[in-house]
Amino acid sequence: MASTETGRKNFLKKIGGKKATEQSPDEMSFIDHLEALRWHIARAVLAWLVAVILVFIKIDWVFDNIIMAPANPNFVTYSGLCNLGHSLHLGDAFCMPPVKISFLVNTVSGSFMSAISIAMTGGLIVAFPYLFWELWRFIKPALSPKEVKYSRGSIFWVSLCFIIGGAFGYYLLAPFTFNFLGNFTLGTQKMYEYKPTLDDYIDTINNIILGCGIAFELPILAFVLAKIGLISAKFLRTYRKYAFVIILIVAAIITPSPDWTSQALVSLPLLLLYEISVWIVRRVDKQKVQAEKEWS
Template identity: 65%
Template structure:
C-alpha cells in the first residue's frame, strides 16, 4: 500500500511539470498548466465541430440509412439472428417480428432539433480517437519512460473498446430494445396507439450507443487503476459479487426497455469484460511482484 501511495504522489508530481514535450525541461506554473489544457480542449472541440458539421451536411442520408436502420424490419441484425437460431436448431426463437414504427413530431423545431442532436452525438463518436489523443498528450509528460512503454498503443485499444461497445449497442441491443417497445401493448382494447416522438427515439438510440461504448472501457480502466496501484486482482475477485449487482444496475440504466432479454444481453458482455479485467490486473500484479523481487 505504501508503494502504491508513493506511485500516485510521483505521478501527480510529474504532472505538474508540463503537458507537452517542449515544456518537460522546466516546471510549469499553474496558469501555464491551464493554458496548455485550454489548447488541448480547443483542438478537441474543433475536431468535434468539424465532424458534427460534416454529419449535418449529410444528415438526410445518415438519418435514413443509420438512425432509422435499427427500427427497420430489414435491419441486418434481424436476419442474422434468425439464421443463427436456425443454425443452433432452436427454430424461430431468435426471430423477432418485424418492427413498424411511425414517429411523431409535436414541436415546430422538432426535426431541426433532432438533426442537431444527431450531428452533435455523431461528432463525439467519430472524433473520439482524436479527443482521447489530446487527453493522452496532456497526461503523457507525467509518465515515466517505463509507464510510457506500458501505455504504448493505448489510443488504439481505448478506441477499439469504445467502437466495439458502440457497435454492440447499435447492432444488437438497439434492435432488441425497439422490437420489445414497439410490440409491447397495454390492455386489449386497442385504444392506445404507439407513435413515439422522433426525439425520444434518437435519445434512446444515442444513449444505447454511448452507454455501451463507455461501459466497454472497463478493462482499460481496470488496467490503469492497477498500474496506479488502486486495485489488485484479489480485490476484484473478493468483491465480484458486489460487482455483479452493480453490472445488473448498469445494464438496467443503459437499456431503456424494462424487458429482461435486453438487460441480460447487456449484462453478459459486461460480466465477461469484468473477468477480462481481472486477467489484465493479474498480469499487472505479477509484473509488479517480479519488479519488486528484482529490485530487492
C-alpha cells in the first residue's frame, strides 16, 4: 500500500511534465493529466506516420520481397523445411507442395488501398519500440523507485517479444496457412476458379503477424501482473487447464486456416509461453517473500 501511495504522489508530481514544476501536485487537475497524455499520443502518432511514409516510399520492394514472399514457392521456409527433412533422412516428409496463387484486384482503388494497408501495418511494426517507449514515459512517473528498478529493460523485452512473435507468424505460420489454403480444393470436379483478392491476402498476413506479435507478450504481461500482485504462480498452476482451452481458442482466432498443423504451430508456442510465464511469476513470488523477510 505504501508503494502505491508513493506512486500516486509521484504521478501527480511528474505526469504533468513542465507544468508540474510550476504548481503543486494538489493544484494539478484532471485536464493537466489529459494534456500530458495528449502530447504522448501526438508524438507516438507522429512517429508512426513517419514510419508509414518510409515504408510507403519503398512499397514496391516491401511488396515484392516481404509481403508476397510467403506465397512464393521459393520462400526460405519451404526450402528450409524440405532440406531439414532430407538431412534427417525423412525424405520429402517436411516438403510442402508449391504455392500457386494468382490474386485478384476487383476495385479501381484496390492496389492503392492495399499499399496503404501495407504501409500502415509496416509503420506500426517499425515504430513499435518508440510507441511503447512513449507509453512507458507516461506510466513511469506513477511508479515508485522500486517499481522503476524492477521494470528496467522493459522496453527491450517487450519489443523483443513482439518482434519474435511477428517473425514466428511470418516465417512459420503464414507459409503453412497459405500453403494449405492455396492447395485446398473443394469437390472432385474443378467447377470454379480460385482467385482470392489481394486485400484479403494482405489482411490475412497482417493479422497473422500482429496477432502473433501480441500473443508473444504473454510472459511480459504475466510479469507485470505478478509485480502488482494480481496473479501468483499458484493461481497460474490452478487455472492451467482453463488457460490451455483459452490458448486453443486464441490459436483458432489467429490462424485463418482450419488445418491442425497451423493450429498446432500456434498452440504449442503459446503453451510454452504460458509455462515460461509460470516460471517468471514463481521467481517474482520468491522475490516478494525474500523482501518481506528482509523488512521483518
